[in-house]
Amino acid sequence: EAGVAQSPRYKIIEKRQSVAFWCNPISGHATLYWYQQILGQGPKLLIQFQNNGVVDDSQLPKDRFSAERLKGVDSTLKIQPAKLEDSAVYLCASSLVGARQETQYFGPGTRLLVL
Amino acid sequence: AQTVTQSQPEMSVQEAETVTLSCTYDTSESDYYLFWYKQPPSRQMILVIRQEAYKQQNATENRFSVNFQKAAKSFSLKISDSQLGDAAMYFCAYRSRNQGGKLIFGQGTELSVKP
Numbered sequence: 452e453a454g455v456a457q458s459p460r461y462k463i464i465e466k467r468q469s470v471a472f473w474c475n476p477i478s479g480h481a482t483l484y485w486y487q488q489i490l491g492q493g494p495k496l497l498i499q500f501q502n503n504g505v506v507d508d509s510q511l512p513k514d515r516f517s518a519e520r521l522k523g524v525d526s527t528l529k530i531q532p533a534k535l536e537d538s539a540v541y542l543c544a545s546s547l548v549g550a551r552q553e554t555q556y557f558g559p560g561t562r563l564l565v566l
Numbered sequence: 567a568q569t570v571t572q573s574q575p576e577m578s579v580q581e582a583e584t585v586t587l588s589c590t591y592d593t594s595e596s597d598y599y600l601f602w603y604k605q606p607p608s609r610q611m612i613l614v615i616r617q618e619a620y621k622q623q624n625a626t627e628n629r630f631s632v633n634f635q636k637a638a639k640s641f642s643l644k645i646s647d648s649q650l651g652d653a654a655m656y657f658c659a660y661r662s663r664n665q666g667g668k669l670i671f672g673q674g675t676e677l678s679v680k681p
Contacts, residue, residue, distance in 0.1 A: 482667055484667070493672050494611075499668055
């Protein structure tokens with residue numbers, strides 16, 4: 452079974468530029484999460500989708516971050532414009548709705564460096 | 567709001583020995599899940615073990631076991647017969663049973679294994 456796929460793996464941009472990350476969850480997983488992991492900290496949820504609907508985006512900085520999951524499968528996370536403090540690893544995770552405990556499976560992450 | 571605290575930024579263990587990683591959490595809920603995730607240098611987060619709060623029996627997975635003390639809100643991870651491959655960052659995480667699926671992570675404990 453293929454895992455959660457993310458691209459790109461690394462991205463370097465200058466502040467005020469825009470950037471987009473892509474995530475493909477495990478086949479059949481209706482729930483998709485984007486987490487931000489700043490160096491030295493645990494991941495923090497940015498947004499959670501169930502199918503193509505948003506369940507929780509309370510910690511998403513909506514003035515600069517946006518995310519979509521149009522067909523309930525792949526998802527993109529965009530930052531526009533980027534700030535220095537956005538440097539982090541962006542992790543995508545997915546889970547199977549209804550499964551016991553709904554274990555989340557993580558992708559390898561996209562490491563973003565904003566200069 | 568729920569919080570998770572890992573008070574040991576770094577731990578070290580000799581190969582084949584046993585090590586215990588500490589985690590405490592704060593919540594007013596009675597039903598929830600607790601997890602330990604491992605994040606090797608490649609950054610892929612992997613589930614190590616999980617515990618349901620309503621279960622009194624401590625979870626075990628091969629060399630990994632937990633000591634779940636619900637009243638004390640403590641959830642420690644014991645790794646027996648440590649192997650070089652156990653070296654990684656370990657995160658403790660909390661998930662509410664009733665408030666969506668997001669994981670709330672601690673700050674992490676970096677475990678090194680000495681040959």
